[in-house]
Amino acid sequence: MKYLDEFRDSTLTKNLSEKIEKLTTQRWTIMEICGGQTHSILKYGIEELLPEKISLVHGPGCPVCVTPLEMIDKAVAIASRENVIFTSFGDMVRVPGSRHDLLAVKANGFDVRMVYSPLDAVNIAEKNKEKQVVFFAVGFETTAPANAMAVVEAARRGLKNFSILCSHVLVPPAIEALLSNPQTQIQAFLAAGHVCTVMGYEEYVPLSSRFKIPIVITGFEPVDILQGIYLAVKQLEEKKCEVENQYTRVVLKEGNSHARKLLATVFDIVDRPWRGIGVIPKSGFKLKDEFADYDAEKIFDVASISTKESSLCIAGEVLQGLKKPYACRAFKNNCTPEHPLGAPMVSSEGACAAYFHYKKVI
Amino acid sequence: MCLSIPGKVISIDESNPDLKMGKVSFSGVTKDICLQWLPDVHVGEYVLAHVGFALSKIDEKDAEETISVLKEMGDLE
Numbered sequence: 256m257k258y259l260d261e262f263r264d265s266t267l268t269k270n271l272s273e274k275i276e277k278l279t280t281q282r283w284t285i286m287e288i289c290g291g292q293t294h295s296i297l298k299y300g301i302e303e304l305l306p307e308k309i310s311l312v313h314g315p316g317c318p319v320c321v322t323p324l325e326m327i328d329k330a331v332a333i334a335s336r337e338n339v340i341f342t343s344f345g346d347m348v349r350v351p352g353s354r355h356d357l358l359a360v361k362a363n364g365f366d367v368r369m370v371y372s373p374l375d376a377v378n379i380a381e382k383n384k385e386k387q388v389v390f391f392a393v394g395f396e397t398t399a400p401a402n403a404m405a406v407v408e409a410a411r412r413g414l415k416n417f418s419i420l421c422s423h424v425l426v427p428p429a430i431e432a433l434l435s436n437p438q439t440q441i442q443a444f445l446a447a448g449h450v451c452t453v454m455g456y457e458e459y460v461p462l463s464s465r466f467k468i469p470i471v472i473t474g475f476e477p478v479d480i481l482q483g484i485y486l487a488v489k490q491l492e493e494k495k496c497e498v499e500n501q502y503t504r505v506v507l508k509e510g511n512s513h514a515r516k517l518l519a520t521v522f523d524i525v526d527r528p529w530r531g532i533g534v535i536p537k538s539g540f541k542l543k544d545e546f547a548d549y550d551a552e553k554i555f556d557v558a559s560i561s562t563k564e565s566s567l568c569i570a571g572e573v574l575q576g577l578k579k580p581y582a583c584r585a586f587k588n589n590c591t592p593e594h595p596l597g598a599p600m601v602s603s604e605g606a607c608a609a610y611f612h613y614k615k616v617i
Numbered sequence: 618m619c620l621s622i623p624g625k626v627i628s629i630d631e632s633n634p635d636l637k638m639g640k641v642s643f644s645g646v647t648k649d650i651c652l653q654w655l656p657d658v659h660v661g662e663y664v665l666a667h668v669g670f671a672l673s674k675i676d677e678k679d680a681e682e683t684i685s686v687l688k689e690m691g692d693l694e
Contacts, residue, residue: 401669401670
């Protein structure tokens, strides 16, 4: 596929690997924030192409992993109603709630549908006006504009039976929270390239200078990731701390102004709980009051739900880069992609699932 | 979940001014993609698409330059 294959070229990855080897004089710990990058790193064996002195730790940039348990339980409660069609991206239907996942709700005969785009959910609402159609709106800044557009489009079509269960999270506040943890060992970040196609990278500049840390906006193919690591190591070795853009073919400094304007129209920034991490201030979106009619939490009475996490799962520490998946007693034993205890084992972008599938020897 | 893939714009439908749509080919698999946030996109150009929405145009010149710079990097060794 054009613009993918050339960024998987083995000669280029070898060149970059050699350049990184020559450049590295001391130990450095770099975090890739995005689960998509974690998946690529494990799938293509990128750690094996790096000098032993470079450690990659995996960040919390997997929406499936950080969506709070309470939200999954709310989704399960709403989807288990007779007059509801519950729609979701495929990944979310297998995330374990306190008692069930959404797939179990579907197996019990309720109407749970996987969709490719939130606009598909709007079309389902238009064709099923006698039912309430709810879309599980999760994701980072990459996905939020699409979900905002679904709400605006439903309003434009005059639909009274469409709502979203909104659980959007934002990357920069998570970076701030990770760096504020005294246990952190992170010395540089590969920032999530697709988040930055929407948001640009100006908001990373104050983070980089405040925490004196290089932040490199990085793509997702092996050549992108190795080039991102090369730029981060170069900054570390030269004692620089700047925001740099590796992913120049799609990321502009200002991002996509039209998508950002839509976000500002539809959402307010609020404190959000992250599964396994806790509440991070100003780290997510909620629908603005004028869109309250499209807010599933307001339409359905799901306010008081008691949740229960697995006592074995260490997902929180894995998501903060403090522990690797194999440090968990349940990894590959009680917890597998078929029977996950925690969300990072569900999504292909979760660190635990990536280690399960691709890491042969631990 | 932020997975986004490059595709070539095959056609553009601007009949709804609030929801500009287009057919985008991903190596031959064609999907309807919203192009509302790319006002200056043209047929034949490549876009990066995510959950049915094009987020940005792919700067083809930039992509080629990146590849040739990285190739030269190896040739200089």
